[in-house]
Amino acid sequence: MDLEVRHLRVVCAIAESGSLTRAAASLRMTQPGVSAQLRRIERILGGTLFERRQAGVAPTALGELVLSRARAILPGIDGLIADTARAARRRSAPARIRLASVGAPLLGHLVLAVREVLPEADVTTRCQYSPLPLLDDLAADRLEAAVLGDSPGCELAPRAEVTLRPLVTEPVFALLPATHPLTARDEVDLARLMEEEWAVPRADSDRTREYWSSVFSLTGRHPHTPYEAEGRQLIEIVRAGLAVSLCQATFIEVPGVVVRPLAGNPLWYRHILAWHREGPLAGHGPEILRRLGEGYDAIRAATPAYAVWRERNPGKALLTE
Structure with a gap:
């Protein structure tokens, strides 16, 4: 399995919420679904991204590296999506x-x-x-x-x-x-x-x-x-x-x-x-x-x-x- 943009969004959501449960709510997924997704991402990247703690989760050193790259990449991808949507609207007859x-x-x-x-x-x-x-x-x-x-x-x-x-x-x-x-x-x-x-x-x-x-x-x-x-x-x-x-x-x-x-x-x-x-x-x-x-x-x-x-x-x- 290759790493996908949606995987980066999951990692960022977990880090921002500090909890798999809260991340699941923000992503509109179930908590077991987010856990399974995180395990797949960690297998792809070859290491643990978050430490489980009593108060929630915290990024590991590898997790911090992944987060720094994801936070740099995602705004450009979001901008690309917005720009192409506007271009598509220009090509079509506006309603x-x-x-x-x-x-x-x-x-x-x-x-x-x-x-x-x-x-x-x-x-x-x-x-x-x-x-x-x-x-x-x-x-x-x-x-x-x-x-x-x-x-x-x-x-x-x-x-x-x-x-x-x-x-x-x-x-x-x-x-x-x-x-x-x-x-x-x-x-x-x-x-x-x-x-x-x-x-x-x-x-x-x-x-x-x-x-x-x-x-x-x-x-x-x-x-x-x-x-x-x-x-x-x-x-x-x-x-x-x-x-x-x-x-x-x-x-x-x-x-x-x-x-x-x-x-x-x-x-x-x-x-x-x-x-x-x-x-x-x-x-x-x-x-x-x-x-x-x-x-x-x-x-x-x-x-x-x-x-x-x-x-x-x-x-x-x-x-x-």
Whole structure:
């Protein structure tokens, strides 16, 4: 009989538990079965691996040698098994593709792009305001792809398991109540906006508030921020005339709110497509990015304030090639 990987796992389980009975439970075997297995292993290796003691078992000198080699070998074997399983998944048509997005208008276009390249896949989606939990899920193979975002000086830290491909860096605009006097202007000075009450997203690990504060400090002022909200709730606070805020340039105006560029373009936001480096979308990443860029162009064309800004700022906010 030759020594097998399963034999090494039995030896390690006995050493880690210090008892044949406990090792049997962890291996889901019977205690007599583990004893018989150990005797076969010892015959193969030519000596006793464990001394029987009143409190359990302890490795012999030969046992220590075998354990040192087994503990060096098994992680590599486990890694090989995991890598080949991922490779097999990539070769086969995936049954499900899990997508996600931060608060950006690109999730629908991401779904359409994935359905174009993998028409047989079952696509699911979810959203989150902070990109960091989504990046964690991508790295842990709990997502296949996601639209993320960050800001200058507060970029997402790269992960070995995840490919990050920037799509575009766009300006951040002012979000105003439709009745606000500043809506009469073509663009809004950030220092003037500091005089208003603000609605802001909660301080989060994505560092958006940190980035905003660093830019605000250049005006010598910080806004009064009595309202903390996100998404629809933030829009409703602005719509009610209670506060002003900031938004992405691709934000599509809804009744009761107005979008205006900020003078001098002091704030920027970057859209990023991310996918698991060894996931089923790895070979389709560039094509999905291209299709996502087409979707972004469609959104931009449907945003009047952004279209005017583009005319006045040629060559800025270009899609990544």
